[in-house]
Amino acid sequence: MGFSKDKLVKGGGMSKQFEPLAGIVTTDLAAITRGRFIQAYKFDDLKSRGVGWIPSNLSLTAFNRLASRNIWLSSGDLRLIPDEKARFTTSKTGTETTFDMIMGDLTEIDGSPWVACPRFFLKQAISALYQATGLKLKVAFEQEFYVFETGKAPAHSLSFSGLRQLDPFASQLVAALSDANIEPEVVLAELGFGQLEISISPDDPLYAADKAIAVREITRELVRNYGWECSFAPKPLADQAGNGVHIHFSLTDADGRSCSYDENGTAKMSAGMAAFCAGILAHLPAILALTAPSVSSYIRLKPYNWSSSYTWLAEQDREASLRVCPVLKLPGLNVREQLNVEYRACDATANPYLALAMLIYSGLDGITNKLKLPILTDKNPEEMSQSERDHHQLKRLPETLEKALDALKTDPIALGWLPEPLRETFFAVKEYEIERVAHLDQEDIAALYRKLY
Secondary structure, eight states, X not given: OOOOSOEEEEETTEEEEEOOEEEEEEEOTTSOEEEEEEEGGXXXXXXXXXXXXXXXXXXXXXXXXXXXXXXXXXXXXXXXXXXXXXXEEESOSSOSSOEEEEEEEEEOTTSOBOTTOHHHHHHHHHHHHHHHHSOEEEEEEEEEEEEEOOOOOOOOTTOHHHHHTTTTHHHHHHHHHHHTTOOEEEEEEOSSTTXXXXXXXXXXXXXXXXXXXXXHHHHXXXXXXXXXXXXXXXXXXXXXXXXXXXXXXXXXXXXXXXXXXXXXXXXXXXXXHHHHHHHHHHHHHHHHHHHSOSTTHHHHOXXXXXXXXXXXXXXXXXXXXXXXXXXXXXXXXXXXXXXXXXXXXXXXXXXXXXHHHHHHHHHHXXXXXXXXXXXXXXXXXXXSOHHHHHHTTOXXXXXXXXXXXXXXXXXXXXXXXXOHHHHHHHHHHHHHHHHHTTTOOHHHHHHHHHHHO
């Protein structure tokens, strides 16, 4: 997109002159997107060298304080190099200047990848899967959020009127996302009062994660311009449904043909897809620390909460951590291309790059070691005896962030996927978070994270 140096914008009955700015951004371990802005017309001149960044920024917490244990101290310099293919622009958020966000990679000052860059970590996982198996992933993110202070009365869950009473918000959100080439699929009013869900079309894993971040920031900007508030926090209201980030994935060959479906396979999954899912289940207690990485996450992850609470794969059951989605056998639909699995134990306090990378590494471990799926069941694990759960290899997921971190520390394979500087910084950020909210009850935690996310 080209910009002239000056852009004249008229508003409020008088002419105003603005300088369009482009933000080059990175998303940190607290899932906060931070960055620096440049004059948009200078982007072509600056894109090869990016903007400056410092290592200790990775130690920032969601509370805008550095973690007490900051391995980076005050030294060092990095570059934040923009990826032109991950540039999201729209003029439809209601703001006077164009929303212009470019995802960046953190590099050393010589341009080599920085070992602790979350986006580079995902790139490595994608490459590892392809190099070892010749397989790729297609990924789609579904995200839930609440809007507050709308002045509207609570509407029925999933209702037509629940979405229409916020009109034209949903229409404008879809228009803004489409304008930014994000390809929204469905928007709906969800279970909670004021809760919405937006789903995005499948894409390459890297750009699916980029889009997940852009969706949040475009939504937040649009909501602000309505004079409302919004929150993607896992449990913004203690007595209402939580917000999940559901990650849908399927395996493809190098040419994009589906490798996920087998009519005779377990839950209609191919052997490769079944092994991929078996790997996720095997490492799920450990990787939960990165897919549900906040204290607030564990208020949501409870039995009978339509979230996740066990290492459970099921067909079409929304209590399961991994849900095999239905394959439609309607006229004109290709059955083989449809099959995908939904990972439900994720929320928006997770960095999408880290969460997706850990899923990929887990799945790759399942394929490499030919792991077998447990015996599937359509019975809720909460309604089983312990012997039944043992028979189906169903383990209760960690019930607090502390326990999830412990599970990661005691899974040497999963721990080994994380480069040491990234790993140590992640633990430090999360330790700070646990200490910061230790004195709060669940309602206070919900209120705090509602503002943070």
